[in-house]
Amino acid sequence: MAVKPLADTEFYKKQTRLALRNCGVIDPESIEEYFAVDGYQALAKALTQLTPEQVIQIMKDSGLRGRGGGGFPTGLKWSFTAANAADQKYVVCNADEGDPGAFMDRSVLEGDPHAIVEAMAICGYCTGATAGYIYVRAEYPIAVKRLEIAIDAAKKHQLLGKNIFGSGFDFELYIRLGAGAFVCGEETALMTSIEGNRGEPRPRPPYPAVKGLFGKPTTENNVETFANVPQIILHGAEPFAAMGTEKSKGSKVFALGGNINNTGLVEIPMGTRLREIIEEIGGGIPNGRKFKAVQTGGPSGGCIPTEHLDIEIDYDNLSAIGCMIGSGGMIVMDDSKCMVDIARFFLDFTVDESCGKCSPCRIGTKRMLEILDKIIAGNGTLEDVDKLEELAYHVKENSLCGLGQTAPNPVLATLRFFRHEYIAHVTEHKCPAGVCKALLSYNIDPEKCIGCTLCARVCPTGAINGTVKQPHVIDHDKCIKCGACETACKKVHAVYKA
Amino acid sequence: MTTLAELNAARDAAAAKMKQTDDGQPITRVVVGLATCGIAAGAKPVLEAFEQAAQAAGLSSVRVYQTGCIGMCQFEPIAEITVPGQEKVTYVNMTAGRAKEVVEKHLAGGQVIEEYTVGAVTK
Numbered sequence: 001m002a003v004k005p006l007a008d009t010e011f012y013k014k015q016t017r018l019a020l021r022n023c024g025v026i027d028p029e030s031i032e033e034y035f036a037v038d039g040y041q042a043l044a045k046a047l048t049q050l051t052p053e054q055v056i057q058i059m060k061d062s063g064l065r066g067r068g069g070g071g072f073p074t075g076l077k078w079s080f081t082a083a084n085a086a087d088q089k090y091v092v093c094n095a096d097e098g099d100p101g102a103f104m105d106r107s108v109l110e111g112d113p114h115a116i117v118e119a120m121a122i123c124g125y126c127t128g129a130t131a132g133y134i135y136v137r138a139e140y141p142i143a144v145k146r147l148e149i150a151i152d153a154a155k156k157h158q159l160l161g162k163n164i165f166g167s168g169f170d171f172e173l174y175i176r177l178g179a180g181a182f183v184c185g186e187e188t189a190l191m192t193s194i195e196g197n198r199g200e201p202r203p204r205p206p207y208p209a210v211k212g213l214f215g216k217p218t219t220e221n222n223v224e225t226f227a228n229v230p231q232i233i234l235h236g237a238e239p240f241a242a243m244g245t246e247k248s249k250g251s252k253v254f255a256l257g258g259n260i261n262n263t264g265l266v267e268i269p270m271g272t273r274l275r276e277i278i279e280e281i282g283g284g285i286p287n288g289r290k291f292k293a294v295q296t297g298g299p300s301g302g303c304i305p306t307e308h309l310d311i312e313i314d315y316d317n318l319s320a321i322g323c324m325i326g327s328g329g330m331i332v333m334d335d336s337k338c339m340v341d342i343a344r345f346f347l348d349f350t351v352d353e354s355c356g357k358c359s360p361c362r363i364g365t366k367r368m369l370e371i372l373d374k375i376i377a378g379n380g381t382l383e384d385v386d387k388l389e390e391l392a393y394h395v396k397e398n399s400l401c402g403l404g405q406t407a408p409n410p411v412l413a414t415l416r417f418f419r420h421e422y423i424a425h426v427t428e429h430k431c432p433a434g435v436c437k438a439l440l441s442y443n444i445d446p447e448k449c450i451g452c453t454l455c456a457r458v459c460p461t462g463a464i465n466g467t468v469k470q471p472h473v474i475d476h477d478k479c480i481k482c483g484a485c486e487t488a489c490k491k492v493h494a495v496y497k498a
Numbered sequence: 499m500t501t502l503a504e505l506n507a508a509r510d511a512a513a514a515k516m517k518q519t520d521d522g523q524p525i526t527r528v529v530v531g532l533a534t535c536g537i538a539a540g541a542k543p544v545l546e547a548f549e550q551a552a553q554a555a556g557l558s559s560v561r562v563y564q565t566g567c568i569g570m571c572q573f574e575p576i577a578e579i580t581v582p583g584q585e586k587v588t589y590v591n592m593t594a595g596r597a598k599e600v601v602e603k604h605l606a607g608g609q610v611i612e613e614y615t616v617g618a619v620t621k
């Protein structure tokens with residue numbers, strides 16, 4: 001029998017590896033292995049054969065858009081910095097990766113650090129910057145170590161430093177560690193943090209291209225954005241622009257997780273249907289359960305329900321339904337999940353991570369969380385649902401930075417697609433998925449119960465009454481809804497949640 | 499290095515070094531995923547086991563390298579083996595013991611251990 005190659009598995013078949021091209025292929029701590037896969041050829045080409053304007057034009061033509069969440073066209077961003085004359089400019093790589101569950105950028109840094117070094121030097125050349133900073137979260141020690149090794153090796157080979165490839169272009173690269181606050185991934189907060197100050201956002205404009213790091217024109221891009229640059233420069237804009245949809249070119253890496261058979265890192269061409277990711281690459285939903293929704297964009301994004309499974313993934317299609325690609329987290333949820341509870345999970349995260357500088361975000365998200373808690377506890381009303389929605393729009397429109405502006409998205413998306421679940425919580429006092437404890441009760445079906453006493457023996461509060469071989473009954477006043485009886489009765493299935 | 503010609507020479511030398519040992523034997527390349535996901539799943543002892551077993555078996559053309567994330571984090575540790583002229587084989591859920599077995603049966607004996615390959619655990 002023939003051994004199945006990795007490339008023929010369902011998981012890999014539909015993937016296209018551009019940003020991840022060297023991850024899992026080369027030794028990331030060896031500059032020689034990076035040379036062997038055309039490493040630093042793009043930098044050499046840019047410095048010896050292309051003018052800065054030509055490099056920027058290639059980036060524009062490729063259609064690459066920022067992979068850090070916003071989706072801003074990269075070539076255009078670079079042209080803004082290039083247009084501002086200054087005695088000093090900077091390139092910054094955002095490797096803060098704060099979305100819970102996301103690890104795309106970590107994988108690129110750990111698997112292909114030289115690609116980031118090379119891309120940042122190219123960016124420096126065409127924007128007129130001579131120094132770059134990589135801002136990595138301190139929780140990524142392996143990524144940091146491999147970046148340090150890469151920077152040292154590049155310096156030794158004169159690929160960083162003075163007069164690179166004899167072109168007169170100088171470029172130095174530094175690493176800065178972040179303490180892992182979510183808001184420090186926001187570009188202005190990130191630069192404030194590099195400057196040694198408390199990582200708080202500031203209003204834009206001025207944009208970083210005008211007044212960025214240390215007050216100088218700065219280009220700030222995400223790790224995955226940079227990872228795409230060397231091949232675009234080396235092979236030209238066309239191959240990249242040929243892939244994807246009209247307005248979203250190339251491929252995107254997602255960290256696929258949650259209730260799905262195959263978890264891991266997947267890179268797919270833009271325009272791939274969500275259904276293909278879930279059913280084919282992901283191998284479907286485990287344990288015989290049904291697909292309910294997929295959360296993209298983490299705490300800034302929204303959920304996509306079954307009726308949109310055939311959506312072609314790109315920036316604009318997702319924002320049209322109130323979601324976003326975000327940085328690439330993709331959490332699949334089956335029908336055992338309560339969407340009100342999910343919204344609460346993400347909002348709880350943003351309430352914790354809000355830096356507190358502006359009141360719509362600091363106070364507004366807290367009030368929203370209180371309303372959600374009230375609904376989950378079974379004390380909510382229809383007015384609360386309306387108030388929650390109104391407040392969500394207020395926070396979205398009035399917050400200073402992207403954290404507050406996007407924090408309400410998980411609530412708004414679930415209200416949009418799963419409003420009936422909110423309504424069930426407040427009018428029927430029921431959690432349809434059986435998650436919100438205050439709204440469910442454990443019961444024993446007298447028809448099924450064989451009186452084996454297993455449940456009564458595990459109940460921590462003695463809430464179950466009954467004699468041997470007689471149907472048992474749960475005293476709801478004593479029950480603390482721990483679920484132990486349901487687990488104990490797993491053969492007979494007489495215990496049920498309602 | 500200051501010219502494109504030097505870079506090209508470095509590329510060609512590196513590519514050759516990945517294919518051939520100094521004394522001209524074609525290299526059998528073993529790569530073990532040593533990103534956070536792999537290390538957390540126990541990839542370091544797997545890499546060491548490959549090195550030791552290959553040496554013990556006197557397989558002088560086997561080279562063991564670390565690499566980044568292959569993408570299937572749930573099946574880590576993952577090791578991929580490329581014997582010259584043959585299709586790459588992907589082994590999943592590796593342990594030091596399995597690595598030793600792979601060296602003996604596959605690298606020394608030429609027999610792929612199919613039950614450890616990716617095709618055995620996923621469609």
Ligand SMILES: Cc1cc2nc3c(=O)[nH]c(=O)nc-3n(C[C@H](O)[C@H](O)[C@H](O)COP(=O)(O)O)c2cc1C
Nearest residue numbers: 066067068094097098185186187221222225402403
């Ligand atoms: C609260 C918040 C957190 C962010 N976190 C990240 C992050 O972890 N990584 C990232 O690349 N961008 C993050 N961003 C987006 C950055 O502000 C910025 O838009 C992006 O890094 C620009 O790079 P790009 O154009 O290559 O996407 C965050 C934005 C906000 C508002």
Ligand code: SF4
Nearest residue numbers: 356357358361401404
């Ligand atoms: S929106 Fe939130 S995180 Fe952003 S500045 Fe205001 S309080 Fe801070």
Ligand code: SF4
Nearest residue numbers: 459479480482483485
């Ligand atoms: S859910 Fe827990 S507390 Fe309630 S009856 Fe069952 S075992 Fe007892």
